[in-house]
Amino acid sequence: MYAAYAASIDPEAPLTGLELGERPEPPRREGWTTVTVKAASLNHHDLWSLRGVGLGKEKLPMILGCDAAGIDEDGNEVVLHSVIGQSGHGVGPDERRSILTEHYQGTFAERVTVPTWNVLPKPKELSFEEAACLPTAWLTAYRMLFTNAGVRPGDSVLVQGAGGGVATAAIVLARAAGLRVYATSRDEAKRQRALEVGAHAVFASGERLPERVDAVIETVGAATWSHSVKSLRPGGTLVISGATSGQNPPAAELNRIFFLELRVVGSTMGDKDELRDLLSFCALTGVRPVIDSVLPLDRAPEAFARLASGDLFGKLVLTV
DSSP, X not given: OEEEEEOSOOSSSGGGGEEEEEOOOOOOOTTEEEEEEEEEEOOHHHHHHHTTSSOOGGXXXXXXXXXXXXXXXXXXXXXXXXXXXXGGTTXXXXXXXXXXXXXXXXXXXXXXXXXXXXXXXXXXXXXXXXXXXXXXXXXXXXXXXXXXXXXXXXXXXXXXXXXXXXXXXXXXXXXXXTOEEEEEESOXXXXXXXXXXXXXXEEETTOOOSSOEEEEEEOSXXXXXXXXXXXXXXXXXXXXXXXXXXXXXXXXXXXXXXXXXXXXXXXXXXXXXXXXXXXXXXXXXXXXXXXXXXXXXXXXXXXXXXXXXXXXXXXEEEEO
């Protein structure tokens, strides 16, 4: 079957390890289901895999891709939950949870096999391309906002780094849930797009907000950390799920954190129930993922190059 896969690992030039070509069909496993992929979306996790983060050379070649929507063995339209081994379903009882492509072949292929437990019905209201955007970036944003930040309608939230998949999802979801949404970006065009998808006001990175917010959604890391902490009201919550600009901020702002009794919460992905809730939320409210571009699988290198450059707003989707 045709696939986009990691053939080698290079931390400095990750795209050199991406190849297209024929790969073996997914193996048959007891308790697992093979899904014919219709659409799959890119995540920064795919770039990190090509750098060797979470993917060892002994696992190569590895088909990339965490997210997908397609058709299961019974002809049902489905969405895949990307976390394998959660609660022990479909794997050995002592196996730690992982994301597709860390131990098991991914979704940038004609077919993929996952534990049957990881398969959810795709709402008819969502296209395959839209549904394929949800299991990683949009699920991460959903958990950050509604589980870990605990925000409620009428609260205010700052989303750092508008344009990225998680940040864009957070803007759209927060606006749909009745929050007051502020967003930042270094790029004027991305600030304008953030307004178009739901932000009430946008600011250049590091610019002072008109008020202190109830929660900050942080995926940028070192470059925005100090601004995130300073933007919170006393008792506010900073939720972090990534650090694309670096993991060691020059100023940790510890005095401010303890004096104002701020909460700093780490967040990773989301569970199957949260994905089910997110799918229902989108189906019922009309909220749809922001898609930058849809490309066929054989143009995966082009999509990866765009992701690496940061020249996008929303999700990149590959169709099979």
